[in-house]
Amino acid sequence: MKPVNKALFPSIVEKFQFDGQFVGLLPYGSGHINDTYSVIFQMDEHINRYILQRINTDVFCNPVELMENVVGVTRYLHSAITKAGGDPKRETLNLIPTVDGSYYYVDEQGGYWRAYLFIENTVTLQRARNKADFYESARSFGRFQLLLADYPAETLHETIPLFHNTPNRILQFQEALQADKKGRADKVRKEIDFVLEREEFTHVLVDLQAQGKLPLRVTHNDTKLNNVLIDAGTGLGICVIDLDTVMPGLSLNDFGDSIRFGASTAAEDEPDLSKVNFDLDLFEAYTQGYLEVAGKVLTDAEIDNLPVGAKMLTLECGIRFLTDYLAGDIYFKTAHPNQNLDRARTQFKLVQDMEEKWDAMFDIVKKHRNK
Template identity: 50%
Template sequence: MAYDFKKIVGSFAIDGELMRCERYGEGHINETYLAEVNEGGKTVNYIVQKINSNLFKNVDKLMNNIRLVTEFNREEIRRRGGNPDRESLSLVYTKTGAPYIYDEESGGYFRIYIFITDAVAYQVVEKPEHFYQSAVAFGDFANLLAQFDATQLYEVLPDFHNTAKRFRDFENSLNADKLGRAKNVRKEIDFVLKRKDYCSRIVDLLKSGKMPTKVTHNDTKLNNVMLDAKTGKYVAVIDLDTIMAGSICYDFGDSIRFGCNPAAEDEPDLGKVNFSIELFETYVKGYLTALGGSVTAVEKENLAFGAILMTYECGMRFLADYLDGDVYFRTHRAGQNVDRCRTQFKLIEDMEKCYDKMCEIVNKY
């Protein structure tokens, strides 16, 4: 539908005239637009987003999460002599000081961010340097927020990386076996059951306080990193809708899960699915170099395990969805969720075989 962007943008503390506002980027969750504003004869760009309130039910708490984290980030960046408008996702507040508006005419929630200039986001890793820069980005993101009290964040997606609960959900799907599919994937089911002990390790460390609870991004893909258009170096981390409290091992592990496998996530030929120890070292080097002294001993001890855990959790979720009738993850062909879980389990087998080497690499940096 068409939105009255002049009215929407006019609700925010922007001193200028809106020239145009058009769809922008490749995001699938929120509707994103690029607004061009004439501010005293100079064109200034902003990102306008209509928030997906069907997915994010409590917009107020979602936006408070983003407000808390971005303001903390901006202050840390100022303290180290950086440019917060460029190096952090930055909200533009409304004229009344709120981080978003509700537009009654469209029934939509809108927010505006400062546009990060002279920077690009890649959809796929085109060369190892991209993967390295994403590691630096998320390592620095974790370092900036190391002293932030993550317990004040609203849990946008409850129990998102509570692997112990994910296992119970899997057991429920298996026991129900609504469509009688369990007989087709007995090997995969046994794979999950055999590794049940993986589930509670990080959860228990967090619960006991032995591992610190920190801010997690929870969507550590390359396309959520802005790279300098000229130098190719990391500029800023974007898309903070899923920030929550958790372990840095989750973000690290999920990056490894999808970044160290050259094959597609649903590749039917498992011969093409391989864990790259070289790419693992590339990521570890960038991540730990940027994270610096803020990483604790128990976090470092569990980084390599985090890669296995996040791969296990993801594969288990694909398998459970297959048992449930392919109702959560979008599929385009029969058996796609089975192929997805098999790629994850192949990666786990590879990682288990070279786990000692993975730990050596982590300890090297």
């Protein structure tokens, strides 16, 4: 992506239906994907704030389909929240139309811009301060699933095809292994075997889906804590944001990815594996929050397979890191030569730890279902 040309700002800002007198614009937040700004307008004594974002079209090569997904889902959420007696200006993203009545504007450099109402008095957390934050994110992602339970998920675009098709990730891994472009395979035989031993497991969810046993859902696909706005005063989860990767998929993908990232005791690239553990307390906090809110719309098969989702997404992510290591670090950004290997190893350590705690994971699901 070219850096944003600041000279274009006045012409970009005037393309959106913002209310009031333009006051200023500042870079905002610590998102890593898009270019995000807050835009301030004044109307009498009121300040109106908006979020203005340039979509990262290096990462998302189909911004039009992406925006169609965002429009569909935010519209639906707006009406579902209104029906449920909530505050639709705070509990979902609200797109601001352009003066032409579109939901995005393409600048003269080909940059895709969109704008949202700014949701005030919230914080974005990079890491949970405590178990309660993680539990709150579970309730928010659970509510996202609950409110969208009747959305026709098949009408959404699959903007990243086969994103969580784990057997396909194995195929890509095998290709990278065969090619062994950087001659790294010999150094990581243990990790390679770890993946190959679990090849059969990688089919479990896609098979259940093919047999019609797991429903197609609206999935978020980036269910990290930093994509939930938390109320600055109460600490409650308010709104799920960052809808760029919304696609049709399995609820277990979203659940699993939250656990993979949030229930680990260490960073994703921690080189000291003795620090990397799967934290059952955090797993329980998330499972409890998620089931309290989404439990009534999830099928028995979905609930039964929550631990499988957690392990699948962790294994899949480890496979992707190891694949990229073998291919020469072409997909994930790295700051040092072994970073993708370190990342793969943390994921495999978590998988192993989940396998050791497998029965306890199912007991936790049992404890919190049907409440």
